[in-house]
Amino acid sequence: MRFTRTRKRLAAAAIAAVAMGGIGLGTASSAQAANEGDHPFGYGPCAAIEKIQLGSDGHDYMAIDPTATDGNCLFGIFNRNSWSWIYGATTSGAESPYYYDGPGMSLEACLIDQTDSNTWACGPIN
Secondary structure, X not given: OOOOHHHHHHXXXXXXXXXXXXXXXXXXXXXXXXXXXXXEEEEOOEEEEXXXXXXXXXXXXXXXXXXXXXXXXXXXXXXXXXXXEEEEEEOOOOOOOOEEOOOOOOEEEEEEEOOOOOEEEEXXXX
């Protein structure tokens, strides 16, 4: 069965999510809040900035801003509570919208280098 690009992305995300949960890849603890500001991260030819801003309601909001890609990088915001993407994963180099990351949420901006065994890199969990 030939995989479409979307199915490849979903399969890669599912495999990586299981791997991250199984071997503890990622950052410290979901209870640890990141500071507001810009947090650069990357892997290989893929790089991005996790942007965290305090909204007028007093809660955090998160966006991902891709800064480098060779066309084989996926960018998105991953929800650790539901183990799903709330934005992406996409090859778009455009900054994402900001997503609510207040109480009860555990988000992190992540990228996947598709040319290196779908290796993930993520900013801090917030």
